[in-house]
Amino acid sequence: MATLHIKNLHVSVAGKEILKGVTLDVFEGRTTALVGPNGHGKSTLLLALMGHPNYVVTEGEVFLDDQDVLTLSVDQRSKLGLFLAMQYPSEIPGVNSADFLKAALNARREKPMSLFQFYSKMQTAYKEMGIPFEMSTRNLNEGFSGGEKKRNEILQLKLLEPRIALLDEIDSGLDVDAIQVVSAAIREEQQKGRGFLVVSHYARLYDLISPDDVAVMINGRIAVTGGPELVKKIDTQGYEWIKTELGIAIEKEESVGSIGVCATREALGK
Amino acid sequence: MSNLTLIEQEIQDLNLVVEEGETLVLRLAAFDAFPNAKIHVQIKNRGVFDGAFADFSKGKGRMEVKVELLGENAKASWHYAGTSTLNSNKSLDASIEHLAPNTFAAVEQYGIAMDESRLAFVGTSHIHQGMVRSETSQKAKIIVFDKGAVGKCSPILRIDENDVVASHSAIVGKLSDEHLFYLLSRGIDLVTAKRLLTLGYLKPVLAYYEGELSDKIQSRIEEGF
Secondary structure (H helix, E strand, O other), X not given: OOEEEEEEEEEEEOOEEEEEEEEEEXXXXXXXXXXXXXXXXXXXXXXXXXXXXXXXXXXXXXXXXXXXXXXXXXXHHHHHOEEEEOOOOOOXXXXXXXXXXXXXXXXXXXXXXXXXXXXXXXXXXXXHOOXXXXXXXXXXXXXXXXXXXXXXXXXXXXXXXXXXXXXXXXXXXOOHHHXXXXXXXXXXXXXXXXXXXXXXXXXXXXXXXXXOEEEEEEOOEEXXXXXXXXXXXXXXXXXXXXXXXXXXXXXOOOOOOOOOOOHHHHHOOO | OEEEEEEHHHOOOEEEEEOOOOXXXXXXXXXXXXXXXXXXXXXXXXXXXXXXXXXXXXXEXXXXXXXXXXXXXXXXXXXXXXXXXXXXXXXXXXXEEEOOOOOEEEEEEEEEEOOOOEEEEEOEEEEOOOOOOOEEEEEEEEEEOOOOOEEEEOOEEEEOOOOOEEEEEEEEEEOOHHHHHHHHOOOOOHHHHHHXXXXXXXXXXXXXXXXXXXXXXXXXXXXXX
């Protein structure tokens, strides 16, 4: 079982430092919940791990076992076994969903998959995710509802079989039924031994997928790690105890109940 | 109905007349040298001109397609899809003259500018005075693939009559970094990702071709330019 070692990771976006020395291990076969107030760098960590060009690593290291991840291109990281389910999956005009999935599956194979094999695999995955199979002929994510996009992310996770999956607010925009479908799919993948690093603001998702470890991100660093009891504590008490128990002042106030203020969006002035 | 398919060097200066009630289908395809041709089409009453050009050629110059809608209920359509590569400098001029009432024209041009090349879509759709109830549209889109490439879209509408329908769009853009990141993050390499993102712009032209020529165009689109 592989381990993703993140050590003293510093990441800047548009010249503003957002991650200020993140150290965290994520294990294949285990699920880590990454929690913390809005705007403290959770999404930034996930995007930087995947290699988004706007997220510049200025210091630190990331290894998957003994493979240096930071020297790899984005597609190489995917082939190594990382997967990012995005918070805002792009709508991509002109790219047919089936063509896209075929290219992604064949990218990690020496010989392209037979058409029959591809279609049966795709049909099964669509069925399991409750997505009508006709949507495979549509352009990627174009005109999909928020919930359909998120299901489509998990569908790709199932097909691409990563070693460690990074899920960025996979439950936002999902109705109750869709959360059941998505969390059932995640549980199934957990049983196959995949590792997860899961960002969510809601205890409800964590109740459904039972994380093994919890890490709390404050001010661009991991302030504290622990077991699932941390999720309960935050769900009932918020983050105020961090200040009183750990003496860490939270730099920005959490905007409770509002749509997440993403640190990156703020840095980019969006 | 007459069909005319011209490939490579067969594409030369042409004067075509579509007689009353007739239909002319013109299919052009170029894979090697850019044809510096002038094609002039005149369409009489109820005549239909249906033209398409799949262009993967290299070279420098200007190709003109001028269509005159001379009779009532004449119709013209022109669909160009192509690429410019290396140091090519290609200009495509598709122009329409509405010279009778109730005439209809649609021009669509889609291109990918790569390497150090320059690709320009120009052309004027002109509805003359008195040519009432005519409809004309011009769509042009160029994706600039590489830093050294230049794309220019400047189709013009000239409307000298009120009772008409005219529309017009011109877009020059580069591939979106977010779209590229999404595809790359699924393990698709950069070359394949770029190709997937451009397929959608070029593929619709396939509908105009049949048989071996269609296969050849498809493989040019899918396996790289």
